[in-house]
Amino acid sequence: MTRNAAIEVHNLVKSYRGGLLRKRFDALRGVSLQVEQGEIFGLLGPNGAGKTTLIKVLLGIVRRSGGSASLLGRPAGDRTGRMKVGYLPENLRIASHHTALTAMEYYGKLSGLPWSEIKSERLRLLESVGLADRSRESVKKFSKGMLQRLGLAQALLHDPELLILDEPTDGLDPVGRSHVRNVLMRLKEQGKTIFLNSHILQEVELICDRVAILDRGLVKAIGNVHELSAQQSEGVELELVVAASEASVRTALGEREITTCQPHRDGTYRVVLQITDQAAVDRCIDDLRASAISIVGLSRRRVTLEDTFLKLFAETPELIQGS
Ligand code: ATP
Numbered sequence: 496m497t498r499n500a501a502i503e504v505h506n507l508v509k510s511y512r513g514g515l516l517r518k519r520f521d522a523l524r525g526v527s528l529q530v531e532q533g534e535i536f537g538l539l540g541p542n543g544a545g546k547t548t549l550i551k552v553l554l555g556i557v558r559r560s561g562g563s564a565s566l567l568g569r570p571a572g573d574r575t576g577r578m579k580v581g582y583l584p585e586n587l588r589i590a591s592h593h594t595a596l597t598a599m600e601y602y603g604k605l606s607g608l609p610w611s612e613i614k615s616e617r618l619r620l621l622e623s624v625g626l627a628d629r630s631r632e633s634v635k636k637f638s639k640g641m642l643q644r645l646g647l648a649q650a651l652l653h654d655p656e657l658l659i660l661d662e663p664t665d666g667l668d669p670v671g672r673s674h675v676r677n678v679l680m681r682l683k684e685q686g687k688t689i690f691l692n693s694h695i696l697q698e699v700e701l702i703c704d705r706v707a708i709l710d711r712g713l714v715k716a717i718g719n720v721h722e723l724s725a726q727q728s729e730g731v732e733l734e735l736v737v738a739a740s741e742a743s744v745r746t747a748l749g750e751r752e753i754t755t756c757q758p759h760r761d762g763t764y765r766v767v768l769q770i771t772d773q774a775a776v777d778r779c780i781d782d783l784r785a786s787a788i789s790i791v792g793l794s795r796r797r798v799t800l801e802d803t804f805l806k807l808f809a810e811t812p813e814l815i816q817g818s
Contacts, residue, residue, distance in 0.1 A: 498566030
């Protein structure tokens with residue numbers, strides 16, 4: 496028997512109607528993607544690209560206008576399929592009379608879990624997200640990051656096969672983020688599938704196997720994080736730290752494409768160059784040395800997911816402002 500993909504989306508369309516004139520707006524304009532079981536898959540895109548809409552269609556929170564979507568082999572929104580899915584919404588609101596423990600009880604019962612199971616799991620899960628010592632406190636006292644971690648714990652309560660997380664590390668401090676990352680990596684080791692929407696590209700790069708980048712309701716790019724970055728980069732980036740004035744560095748480097756030239760507090764300059772190959776690196780060093788410029792540091796810079804993202808949206812910069 497072939498294993499179903501965890502998520503399969505084909506030509507998905509979602510149109511909203513809004514305003515006085517009930518004007519139609521296509522938030523998803525034909526999205527196709529497949530997430531295999533056991534993957535951590537990242538959904539990226541600027542504000543308004545359609546990420547939350549896609550998640551809502553997958554969960555059956557909003558109805559699709561066209562195309563198809565399935566989760567674990569069941570049509571999106573199907574109740575049986577939903578039982579195997581854990582969901583952390585973008586802004587989970589937990590009623591203020593709850594403590595972390597009672598909130599876990601409430602959400603566990605909503606999922607139809609027996610009390611014995613909730614009781615045995617809730618503290619372990621709160622511990623896994625770093626909230627065990629605050630478990631009896633009112634959620635009124637919780638920071639945004641703590642609420643977010645509580646939200647993740649509740650999403651895990653019924654031991655779902657697939658986790659759908661909308662901005663799971665939003666509002667978390669570095670320790671909180673690391674907690675969440677570790678939890679997600681452990682879940683992957685257990686064979687769970689994780690589909691997450693995030694604006695924190697460094698985070699996505701650290702944990703995701705593959706990503707899809709949405710742009711105005713369409714998939715702009717999809718693939719393995721490192722392959723995508725390689726596709727978008729031409730040659731390598733060379734990062735130099737030189738002891739010289741900016742003017743003398745620019746003169747020595749001539750016509751070369753300098754992407755960054757920043758002064759450091761210690762009087763050196765950090766220079767980033769686009770270079771095609773090793774011979775070009777060698778020529779660059781020869782030219783700097785011929786101008787008696789000291790090279791304090793030199794490294795090849797890896798192209799990051801953020802570089803890839805910025806490059807993909809370079810033609811439409813207004814789209815990424817604020818994302
Ligand atoms: P962000 O990164 O800002 O959270 P997103 O990629 O999640 O954005 P969506 O929230 O899916 O984007 O919104 C996609 C588009 O659909 C936006 O232009 C948004 O204004 C529009 N939209 C979302 N929900 C509705 C709705 N209920 N009615 C009308 N338009 C909507």
